[in-house]
Amino acid sequence: MVNLNDSGDLANKSVTRSEAIKQYYATILCQTFSHDGKYLIASLKSGKLALFGISRIFDSHENQPCSDKSIYQPSISIQAHKDAIYGLTGNKSLILTGGKGEIKCWKWSDLVNQNTIESQWSITLAHGDSILRPEINSLVLCGNDETDELLLAGCGNNKIYGYDLESNQPRLTLDGHTDYINCLAYSKQSNILFSGSEDGSVCLWDLRIGKTVNTIEPYKHNELNRPFGKWIGSIALDNSSEWMVCGGGPHLSSWHLRSLSRGVVFESSSCDVTSQVALIHNDYVVSGGSSSQVSTWSLNGKIFSEIPCEPFHVYSIAIHEKDQKSLMAIGGSSYKINICTNFKYNDFHLEVF
Template sequence: MFSESMRRKLFYNTIMSQCFSSDGSCLLAGSLYGNVAIYEIAKILRPLRSENELRRPSYHIEAHPDSHVDSMVSTENFLVTGSIGEICGWDWKSVTTGKAERSKVSWTIRVPAENDSYEGPCVFSLAYCKVNNLLYAGCNDGKIYVFNLEDGKVVTTLEGHTRFIHDLSLLDCGTQLASGSEDGTVRLWDLRKKENTNVLTPHLVDNLHRPSLGEWIGAVDFTEDWLLCGGGSKLSLWHMRTMQPATVFDLPDHGIHVAKIYEERIIAAGLAPHVYHLTYQGEMLSSIPTSSDTIYSVVYQETPQKLFSIGGASNFLDICTNCNYRELTLRFA
């Protein structure tokens, strides 16, 4: 149970990151106050016994008690969390059982710090490639650190951004990486050559730039054919071959923090109390109202249970089992 002081904090809670367990049985959410909530999906989807019953987590982990859980990713054996100066791994066998509240971190990687920095950079985004067991960490020092999870050592560091890296996207084959930064650029990386191959600057495109919101890129996703990005600049879809914008999305947002290419649709969210589902051409398919005025995280899985989870600047997660409406709401605590 949380202390009274923590309960007061949760009134102002923010869900920073989410992921699913490797077997798809659990949903996990990381908070501004360093806690991870674990929800057993089979339980949260059961019918409520009464209208007053609240769906809460089965367990909690105090992952980063003095910081926040800025990023999160799932590997076959571990929940991986990123915070200020460190990346931690938590064994799924303990996380997804009744031992979760007593579970101890399995391993910790210290992120390299500058000479004048005591804490080390904040890990804003994580991406994992199971093909080679490499973990990519986008940090607020503008660098992407590549770790080998066999020994926790830095394989290489990708440099080019000049400010915070807000988001990373990795192709399944692990050959290309995209990164979006506070510096207003999206960079594409050839991971075989370990070099930057393209730089996009959406704010320099007249119909994308929103001067009142700034140049920053808050979210990026890509496939072999398309690249999606947004932030202070409008959400836009780019041709990978020509590196030119194909669609500019007209959304009532004040900044984009989530941009996903999902099947044949686009999912977007940010500083607005909705998650938007759109066609590649910009047609609105659905606008799902949310418990948070600002959305920082949207995750989804297809099996064993199709599920979308939406988290942001509140103590609640919104759950959808299709792309058209919100089915239920979970409390973080």
């Protein structure tokens, strides 16, 4: 016979176990906002895509405090890949996802209107010398101000592949890193691609000739060294492409791109935090990684805020300007996504299930 107290204890244990299962299976690896900021899409370690109606949530908040928990959950969730989705990017009309050896293209309108859950097209990468297809760790779109023409994929086989976005046919292969490529960033001003790798280097590629024009190796600077690796896990450019920040095994640091000289080292209250994702937004550097907080600094290295968040390891940050406010989504090792309307505290959180 179970008394009421025992029943309560069992219920609490059940809730705790349920939370633990959610935490384990719902790691959020990437996020991006729609061009108009009305939607947020997140990719999961389980291979799912989760789409949230951000504008619907804010409209509800403006009217009155919302008790309908369903609005914080995905309006649609689909099994997009069999395995984890490591790369995610998009433009006004398309969403591109990258998993293990496979890139898929989706339409925003299809997912928003729930017309279909089928991708528009897919690309399967060749095995090459390995028995396994490479992980696609980062995706970026390249082109002019009007049209994205080229999709670039940084992969676990140390290579970068370029595909024509209209025909989805191969256009180029960039080969120069000696270890996994973790992150990519693209400068429209110079048509230069930046790639960060486990080998500790950031390569600068001139896409017109398909070759590296410079290499930055932060780990060779004593003030950037960490005892647990030289890898580069994050890269970001400012709007002018005058400055870059990068971090990972080395400390997060800024670099002046015309002179290739190091700027400042960005330090948080926890010296052991490594940067898994970084962004430059307006006059701020934003970064998250191996802790349950996101840090923001001014470009001169002065700490602005440290925002506590649900994930105990942050893998993705997405930022969108909404009504002259910066809307930030934070995701990682949790089924919850923190939403902030400034760089100081959390407003509410979404749940992927």
